[in-house]
Amino acid sequence: MKINLAEFLDNLDSALESAASGRERVERIRQGKPVAALVSIEDLQLLIRLENELDLKAVRKVRREKGKPISLAAVKVRLGM
Numbered sequence: 001m002k003i004n005l006a007e008f009l010d011n012l013d014s015a016l017e018s019a020a021s022g023r024e025r026v027e028r029i030r031q032g033k034p035v036a037a038l039v040s041i042e043d044l045q046l047l048i049r050l051e052n053e054l055d056l057k058a059v060r061k062v063r064r065e066k067g068k069p070i071s072l073a074a075v076k077v078r079l080g081m
Helices: 005-011 012-021 041-064 074-078
Strands: 026-030 032-037
Touching: 005 012, 005 026, 012 026, 012 032
Parallel strands: none
Antiparallel strands: 026 032
16 A cells, blocks of 8 residues: 555554554655555564574675774774764
């Protein structure tokens, strides 16, 4: 379901119920583009699990690579912090 802000506010209970039940994901549209979404807690937990798996995969890849360690101070300098 894609809705603008006025429709979202007018139908908030229905939108929340649709997302919570897993029947439907509700997208908030601004100027014709999706900017936010309501999803079931199961979808959110899946997203978090997938993000964690990708993060772990990236960490394992970095650990396998050979190279000189970089200090936090050097990273901050490179990032302009």
